[in-house]
Amino acid sequence: MTxxxxxxxSAAILLWTIFHQVRKQWRSGDSxxxxxxxxxxxxxxxxxxxxxxxxLQNWVFLFVNVALLCSAIAGQxxxxxxxxxxxxxxxxxxx
Numbered sequence: 001m002t003x004x005x006x007x008x009x010s011a012a013i014l015l016w017t018i019f020h021q022v023r024k025q026w027r028s029g030d031s032x033x034x035x036x037x038x039x040x041x042x043x044x045x046x047x048x049x050x051x052x053x054x055x056l057q058n059w060v061f062l063f064v065n066v067a068l069l070c071s072a073i074a075g076q077x078x079x080x081x082x083x084x085x086x087x088x089x090x091x092x093x094x095x
Contacts, residue, residue: 007060015067022075031082039076046072 025031046069053061 011060011064018071022071026078029082031079034079036079039072042072
């Protein structure tokens with residue numbers, strides 16, 4: 001029971017941290033200093049770890065890795081949105 005509790009608590013801390021970073025990027029509308037490769041790498045790793053966790057029937061890690069995969073997809077979408085907006089603003093000021 002203690003082992004599971006440690007796993008779930010650690011998963012909650014990690015997800016909370018990632019959620020707040022993605023939310024900050026969403027609210028600010030600014031992706032400067034953020035690499036698209038971060039989300040691509042996170043997606044690939046989370047997908048692989050999700051499959052691995054499912055094969056091991058490790059539900060804590062399956063849950064956290066699926067949630068991280070979702071956050072990576074959301075982060076990539078926000079990154080692209082912000083990049084398009086920043087490009088449009090730069091084009092508007094040059095015109």
